[in-house]
Amino acid sequence: MNIRIGHGYDVHAFGDGDHVMIGGVRIAHDHGVLAHSDGDVALHALCDAMLGALALGDIGAHFPPADPQWKGADSRVLLRHCQALVAGRGWRLGNADLTVVCERPRIGPHAQAMREAIASDLGVDAGAIGVKATTSERLGFTGRGEGIAAHAVCLLVAA
Numbered sequence: 001m002n003i004r005i006g007h008g009y010d011v012h013a014f015g016d017g018d019h020v021m022i023g024g025v026r027i028a029h030d031h032g033v034l035a036h037s038d039g040d041v042a043l044h045a046l047c048d049a050m051l052g053a054l055a056l057g058d059i060g061a062h063f064p065p066a067d068p069q070w071k072g073a074d075s076r077v078l079l080r081h082c083q084a085l086v087a088g089r090g091w092r093l094g095n096a097d098l099t100v101v102c103e104r105p106r107i108g109p110h111a112q113a114m115r116e117a118i119a120s121d122l123g124v125d126a127g128a129i130g131v132k133a134t135t136s137e138r139l140g141f142t143g144r145g146e147g148i149a150a151h152a153v154c155l156l157v158a159a
Ligand SMILES: [Zn+2]
Pocket: 010, 011, 012, 035, 039, 040, 041, 044
């Protein structure tokens, strides 16, 4: 088989802070997120999708929260690590599609910068990276503004 599909999902709760990292982009906000790393839900979901596509386990297995080397980690470093794993096994990213779920902050104005950051880390065209955002109509934990969720799917192609 010369294609593989992967799916990832991640959530972080809001906590104290003045910004959030989403899709590799720093967004000023009246909260931060609780996380061991920089708490970038979009990149964590994407890492899980890429790992999942090759059945390599999940992000927690590759970057254990208890490991001090990942404390406050820039999630773009994790993403590039996943990219290297994928490339090392003879695969490349065909495309990826991400959906970020939150009421605030607004994602739309930053979506293009996220696409470019992700594409640069994965060595692909920004046209291969979709970043979309939705609210959950004030329902559930995202609707109550308690946290942010992200979904990602990706297609890997034999290099
Ligand atoms: Zn995460």
